[in-house]
Amino acid sequence: xxxxxxxxxxxxxxxxxxxxxxxxxxxxxxxxxxxxxxxxxxxxxxxxxxxxxxxxxxxxxxxxxxxxxxxxxxxxxxxxxxxxxxxxxxxxxxxxxxxxxxxxxxxxxxxxxxxxxxxxxxxxxxxxxxxxxxxxxxxxxxxxxxxxxxxxxxxxxxxxxxxxxxxxxxxxxxxxxxxxxxxxxxxxxxxxxxxxxxxxxxxxxxxxxxxxxxxxxxxxxxxxxxxxxxxxxxxxxxxxxxxxxxxxxxxxxxxxxxxxxxxxxxxxxxxxxxxxxxxxxxxxxxxxxxxxxxxxxxxxxxxxxxxxxxxxxxxxxxxxxxxxxxxxxxxxxx
Amino acid sequence: xxxxxxxxxxxxxxxxxxxxxxxxxxxxxxxxxxxxxxxxxxxxxxxxxxxxxxxxxxxxxxxxxxxxxxxxxxxxxxxxxxxxxxxxxxxxxxxxxxxxxxxxxxxxxxxxxxxxxxxxxxxxxxxxxxxxxxxxxxxxxxxxxxxxxxxxxxxxxxxxxxxxxxxxxxxxxxxxxxxxxxxxxxxxxxxxxxxxxxxxxxxxxxxxxxxxxxxxxxxxxxxxxxxxxxxxxxxxxxxxxxxxxxxxxxxxxxxxxxxxxxxxxxxxxxxxxxxxxxxxxxxxxxxxxxxxxxxxxxxxxxxxxx
Numbered sequence: 001x002x003x004x005x006x007x008x009x010x011x012x013x014x015x016x017x018x019x020x021x022x023x024x025x026x027x028x029x030x031x032x033x034x035x036x037x038x039x040x041x042x043x044x045x046x047x048x049x050x051x052x053x054x055x056x057x058x059x060x061x062x063x064x065x066x067x068x069x070x071x072x073x074x075x076x077x078x079x080x081x082x083x084x085x086x087x088x089x090x091x092x093x094x095x096x097x098x099x100x101x102x103x104x105x106x107x108x109x110x111x112x113x114x115x116x117x118x119x120x121x122x123x124x125x126x127x128x129x130x131x132x133x134x135x136x137x138x139x140x141x142x143x144x145x146x147x148x149x150x151x152x153x154x155x156x157x158x159x160x161x162x163x164x165x166x167x168x169x170x171x172x173x174x175x176x177x178x179x180x181x182x183x184x185x186x187x188x189x190x191x192x193x194x195x196x197x198x199x200x201x202x203x204x205x206x207x208x209x210x211x212x213x214x215x216x217x218x219x220x221x222x223x224x225x226x227x228x229x230x231x232x233x234x235x236x237x238x239x240x241x242x243x244x245x246x247x248x249x250x251x252x253x254x255x256x257x258x259x260x261x262x263x264x265x266x267x268x269x270x271x272x273x274x275x276x277x278x279x280x281x282x283x284x285x286x287x288x289x290x291x292x293x294x295x296x297x298x299x300x301x302x303x304x305x306x307x308x309x310x311x312x313x314x315x316x317x318x319x320x321x322x323x324x325x326x327x328x329x330x331x332x333x334x
Numbered sequence: 335x336x337x338x339x340x341x342x343x344x345x346x347x348x349x350x351x352x353x354x355x356x357x358x359x360x361x362x363x364x365x366x367x368x369x370x371x372x373x374x375x376x377x378x379x380x381x382x383x384x385x386x387x388x389x390x391x392x393x394x395x396x397x398x399x400x401x402x403x404x405x406x407x408x409x410x411x412x413x414x415x416x417x418x419x420x421x422x423x424x425x426x427x428x429x430x431x432x433x434x435x436x437x438x439x440x441x442x443x444x445x446x447x448x449x450x451x452x453x454x455x456x457x458x459x460x461x462x463x464x465x466x467x468x469x470x471x472x473x474x475x476x477x478x479x480x481x482x483x484x485x486x487x488x489x490x491x492x493x494x495x496x497x498x499x500x501x502x503x504x505x506x507x508x509x510x511x512x513x514x515x516x517x518x519x520x521x522x523x524x525x526x527x528x529x530x531x532x533x534x535x536x537x538x539x540x541x542x543x544x545x546x547x548x549x550x551x552x553x554x555x556x557x558x559x560x561x562x563x564x565x566x567x568x569x570x571x572x573x574x575x576x577x578x579x580x581x582x583x584x585x586x587x588x589x590x591x592x593x594x595x596x597x598x599x600x601x602x603x604x605x606x607x608x609x610x611x612x613x614x615x616x617x618x619x620x621x622x623x624x625x626x627x628x629x630x631x632x633x634x635x636x637x638x639x640x
Binding site: 121 | 364371375385393439470476480509512544568571576588597620
């Protein structure tokens with residue numbers, strides 16, 4: 001109140017007293033002081049976060065691009081600049097390209113499977129109810145709660161858990177019933193032809209619940225009348241899904257595609273912890289992140305590992321740009 | 335009117351019959367699908383709990399047998415000998431400080447970037463947000479050496495270098511900032527200006543307006559993003575793996591400890607203790623999730639719905 005009162009008297013004086021030097025100086029000092037405290041506040045609030053961010057995030061990323069062009073090996077050796085030599089070498093690195101292939105396969109299959117399953121369940125839980133109209137199925141809340149739970153578990157914990165589930169003998173949760181039926185046990189993680197699919201299965205297992213909840217939220221924001229109108233016009237469940245729900249939910253599905261695509265490129269813990277030889281057997285499950293970690297912290301090839309990192313970076317950026325371009329569609333306003 | 339009255343008089347079982355007739359077997363199938371997925375989610379976890387109270391012989395004898403007696407000593411061995419107690423404490427400490435720091439510094443930066451015009455504002459904002467696009471694996475090698483170098487800073491070096499919890503906390507904060515700043519600055523932008531202006535007129539300082547007015551107003555956003563960060567940092571495995579070496583096992587976090595039991599142990603592994611350790615890692619999450627499931631679901635999906 002005091003400040004406002006002073007401002008009023010100031011203005012009054014201004015109207016009939018010519019602006020003197022002293023008054024001008026005073027006003028200048030005033031605004032200058034508030035500008036100064038404002039600037040000090042901004043700097044004070046930004047200093048620590050920006051500093052932490054520059055030290056721990058920006059500087060490592062910037063350094064990585066340079067290290068990628070050195071032959072740095074071992075902890076004590078001095079790195080030399082070798083230009084694009086690491087990149088030439090990685091072109092002929094069969095294991096790395098096997099890893100890239102696995103990431104590419106995951107990039108296609110993980111979003112596809114997860115979103116298909118999640119959409120199916122979200123639709124059942126929210127729209128395809130049986131109470132005549134278009135409400136959720138009985139027990140929808142319970143299912144959502146259960147489905148989402150794997151999402152809160154650490155990937156490393158899930159990896160150890162499924163390592164036990166997949167055990168190759170009769171101590172394995174899945175193989176015990178198979179063997180009891182007299183069937184051959186499946187080498188979920190020991191058979192190179194099967195191991196990759198076990199990885200994919202676990203990734204889908206953990207991801208589905210999140211997208212059920214995400215799509216449920218999306219479906220809840222679609223006006224009920226849309227579904228009711230379609231129902232009255234004689235649409236069955238299948239039509240209700242493909243012609244009403246999916247188009248109206250497309251924005252959310254798009255977000256899911258991008259999230260899962262990035263997740264597919266970043267797979268690490270599940271492979272590193274769950275599989276034999278960290279990406280085995282025989283490189284049948286290895287992924288880019290695992291090869292980067294292996295080269296850096298097991299072989300101590302820091303230069304080469306950084307070059308692999310740069311490749312992963314460009315794959316990620318390329319995917320993000322591509323996904324944004326391809327999935328852009330006319331938005332339906334409602 | 336007549337038909338309405340008739341409907342009311344229909345008994346429950348008759349209504350169910352009618353529904354079934356109209357929807358056919360589809361409804362039954364959809365319930366079946368939901369039940370199957372529920373089983374897929376629940377059974378591996380319940381099976382782990384079961385194995386955690388079985389003896390080694392029972393585990394290897396048959397995966398589905400029930401234990402002859404409940405062997406809680408598995409849990410005791412996991413807690414002490416496998417150091418799960420220590421790992422869990424480390425995780426709690428690191429996540430507590432990490433999340434507190436993330437929220438404090440993240441909300442401060444987000445607030446200033448969202449509500450103050452100054453030169454360089456946009457550049458700093460983009461710098462933070464660009465961090466969302468980088469895969470962390472690109473930074474791993476240099477990050478290791480950055481943290482190693484921080485270890486030689488005089489006085490505080492030993493608390494923030496390699497093999498220290500402090501170093502891990504600082505790295506967690508830094509890597510949580512992009513999403514926190516991105517999310518919270520969007521949130522602060524939506525808050526009304528009037529209340530803050532009134533406070534300024536009354537002579538409140540900038541920082542007081544932030545801590546006593548804007549922060550409480552931003553509570554829903556703060557809660558969501560806090561949950562997001564707690565879970566993200568609690569579940570982190572890659573960064574501790576790089577920064578906390580085998581020489582600093584007393585500082586390891588839970589994910590690292592559990593992964594190590596199964597990967598490094600080999601043939602002489604204490605498998606029943608491993609199951610007990612797994613159960614110990616899952617159980618607290620189950621309890622917390624059951625209590626806060628609504629907030630957790632909202633917190634984790636908040637980012638995707640923005």
